[in-house]
Amino acid sequence: MAAPPQLYEYIDQHQSEFIDRLAKAVAIPSVSGDATYRKHVFEMAEFVVQELEALGVKTRKVDLGKHMLDGQEIELPPAILGWIGDDKKKKTVQLYAHYDVQPALLSDGWDHEPFKLTHDEKTGRLYGRGSSDDKGPLLGWINVLEAHVKLGLELPVNLKFCFEGMEESGSEGLDDLIKAEVGPGKFFDGVDCVCISDNYWLNDRTPCLTYGLRGISYYKVTVTGPARDLHSGVFGNTVHEPMTDLILLLSKLVKPSGEILIPGLSELVAPLTDEEKARYDVLDYSIADIEHSAGAPVALSSDKSTVLMGRMRYPSLSLHGIEGAFSAPGAKTVIPAKVSGKFSIRLVPNMTPENVDRVVLKYLNDEFGRLGTKNKLELENLHGGKPWVADPNHWNYVAARKATEAVYQKTPDYTREGGSIPVTLTFAEALGVNVLLLPMGRGDDGAHSTNEKLDKGNYINGTKLLGTYLWEIAAISK
Secondary structure, X not given: OOOOHHHHHHHHHOHHHHHHHHHHHXXXXXXXXXHHHHHHHHHHHHHHHHHHHOOOOEEEEEOOOEEXXXXXXXXXXXXXXXXXXXXXXXXXXXXXXXXXXXXXXHHHOOOOOOOOOEEEOOOOEEEOOOHHHHHHHHXXXXXXXXXXXXXXXXXXXXXXXXXXXXXXXXXXXXXXXXXXXXXXXXXXXXXXXXXXXXXXXXXXXXXXXEEEEOEEEEEEEEEEOOOOOEEHHHHOOOOOOHHHHHHHHHOOOEOOOOOEOOOOOHHHOOOOOHHHHHHHHOOOOOHHHHHHHHOOOOOOOOOHHHHHHHHHOOOEEEEEEEEOOOOOOOOOOEEOOXXXXXXXXXXXXXXXXXXXXXXXXXXXHHHHHOOOOOOEEEEEEEEEEOOEEOOOOOHHHHHHHHHHHHHHOOOOEEEEEOOOOOHHHHHHHHHOOOEEEOOOEOOOXXXXXXXXXXXXHHHHHHHHHHHHHHHHHHHOOO
């Protein structure tokens, strides 16, 4: 069932209004990982609710309780549940997106204010934190809904919405909510499939459908020693320094080649088959693509399949930062009394946060013991999620392929993604239905990085794609 031509016409005619909507969303700094921004996450939740309700969606904001952040107990942002349509003859599609974002400061290296959408007319790029991850895709669904409402077009499917404000910080509280709302008469009752738009193309030219995600285990390694920060001229070479211990410990995690040094981790990884290896060989991808996305010629290998497997089907370990260390401009001669290093491991089948924890925590404790230091070590797993793989031959994916071909005139690549969206596996296991990842953005969007952007073409065509997908879902046989 092709999408009605007037749907495309409406989207084309209202590009400016859709960009304005995105600008309003980007202007709300809904950073979930910093307590000082929590009021803005709530503000963003209210913005989303108002947009949905203005188009006839019934909504419910669900209180997820409280949690500890930055040493204080604060309210979790609400989950937004919404629904429109209850026709038993139609399929019901569950949509997911998140309205929180990663931190961003102009001083991080942004060329524009991160929370002000900047439209580069020459390139068509829309710069701003959350433009691609995940406010653009979230608003894409609202744009689609608006087009149907304003045109008087009946939606081809029933829609349910689940939007959260903690995805960038471990989706706290959401798993319990989803599991509690499964069953006869509950919110997720009757859902036929799930669609998530929270990932990206492999490159800047070929759309893709994603059927797998890596999981994550995120660690905080804290070393404490003196009772307070010390003067290096007085105490240097006289006391055990926490920063020295931490740097040595972090250096024992991963090689510059990407090889993880923790014994026992590789044994947890499912073996590679010839059939799976062949999938990576045929993807439209090159070393130039990864280096274009990274902005420098820094790929770990010159072999395309090796790089793709490093991103999609093998684990990775990345060092993210050190908390408590001097980082301001100038030359402060301080010995920090307490420092915390943060790193994460991206998980693949058959790894789980539990079996990875056992290996990682033992290794860190053993290596710290070998330092011969009098300082103290504390290890924390801040959050984790299991990897996920779906059936790409399911009718949900067939509908998405047809929609992609209709909008982009290209057959999409089928990919597994290197990032983590823990709720994907929760939906799959709790609802017992197929979950599809249908990306809007390109591989060079820079999500989580400075100068995050969403190309105008991807925003507008991505909105068409989401709308066309709904019509293809309505037409396809289960």
